[in-house]
Amino acid sequence: MENPLNDLTGAEWLYWTNSIYPTNFPPDPTHPLRKKHGAIKPPELMAEIISFFTKEGELVLDPFAGVGSTLLGADLVRRKAIGIELNAEWVRIYQEIKATFSVGPEGLVRGKTGRAIESLLLNGDCLEELKKFPAEQVAAIVTDPPYGCSHRVTFTRETNFAMYNPGEAKDFGNAASFATYLEKMAAFGREAYRVLMPRRYLVILIGDRYHNGEYYPLSTKVAEVMQQAGFKWKGMRIWWNQATQRPLRPYAIKRCYVPNITHQNILIFRKG
Numbered sequence: 001m002e003n004p005l006n007d008l009t010g011a012e013w014l015y016w017t018n019s020i021y022p023t024n025f026p027p028d029p030t031h032p033l034r035k036k037h038g039a040i041k042p043p044e045l046m047a048e049i050i051s052f053f054t055k056e057g058e059l060v061l062d063p064f065a066g067v068g069s070t071l072l073g074a075d076l077v078r079r080k081a082i083g084i085e086l087n088a089e090w091v092r093i094y095q096e097i098k099a100t101f102s103v104g105p106e107g108l109v110r111g112k113t114g115r116a117i118e119s120l121l122l123n124g125d126c127l128e129e130l131k132k133f134p135a136e137q138v139a140a141i142v143t144d145p146p147y148g149c150s151h152r153v154t155f156t157r158e159t160n161f162a163m164y165n166p167g168e169a170k171d172f173g174n175a176a177s178f179a180t181y182l183e184k185m186a187a188f189g190r191e192a193y194r195v196l197m198p199r200r201y202l203v204i205l206i207g208d209r210y211h212n213g214e215y216y217p218l219s220t221k222v223a224e225v226m227q228q229a230g231f232k233w234k235g236m237r238i239w240w241n242q243a244t245q246r247p248l249r250p251y252a253i254k255r256c257y258v259p260n261i262t263h264q265n266i267l268i269f270r271k272g
């Protein structure tokens with residue numbers, strides 16, 4: 001029977017349907033550059049996700065690309081990828097990575113001994129840039145948007161704060177409220193639905209939040225918005241990277257229960 005979605009064996013496919021998804025990826029050689037962005041994902045994780053939802057050579061889109069971890073993941077597994085990122089500094093860092101690293105047999109390597117990194121990163125607002133994309137050309141959308149309103153990523157000491165523009169209204173993370181954020185995500189969902197090929201997948205990595213003393217199930221709210229855009233919600237994986245786990249913080253010990261949210265949700269949607 002022909003497998004229309006990916007190049008995996010049946011056993012690999014089965015393994016990937018486990019709803020609990022622990023990983024243990026150590027920092028890769030591009031990490032010192034990428035970590036200036038405080039919310040990066042391991043390229044190896046992105047490569048695994050992309051390997052499930054595409055075949056070799058197909059086109060992947062990341063509309064909230066940051067410093068390009070999804071794009072690097074796509075190159076690792078020989079897919080094409082286009083990213084969109086609002087902040088010019090994150091685009092500059094990706095271009096530096098592209099100029100300095102290549103893909104060797106064991107992964108990303110410093111120097112040009114391996115395959116060239118080919119994925120493209122556009123600088124702009126995804127809501128504007130996506131309108132220029134033709135309909136039904138993208139095989140998978142795999143992305144990690146800002147996690148709700150007033151979402152400030154934690155910057156490392158090396159970050160130059162001047163490069164971050166907290167006043168940029170187009171940044172989804174600067175939405176004044178969760179309601180405004182969800183409206184922006186709805187506009188994104190409609191464009192995502194249009195550019196995706198029929199029966200293919202949108203994958204969103206997103207954490208839940210704790211807000212005003214209550215658990216705020218952001219991933220569920222975002223899923224409902226994607227359903228309204230036409231997507232079918234097919235499932236969710238709970239991702240936890242042991243190698244970069246967040247330390248437990250002493251929230252309200254011996255007073256009341258406050259969760260340490262150490263996992264992220266991987267939401268999986270299908271068009272049609």
Ligand SMILES: C[S@@+](CC[C@H](N)C(=O)[O-])C[C@H]1O[C@@H](n2cnc3c(N)ncnc32)[C@H](O)[C@@H]1O
Nearest residue numbers: 040041064066067068069086125126144171172
């Ligand atoms: C969680 S980060 C993505 C990080 C990325 N996965 C990585 O590993 O580098 C979300 C990104 O979305 C970007 N962003 C926010 N609003 C945007 C918009 N309207 N268009 C494009 N990018 C946007 C932010 O600047 C931020 O870099």
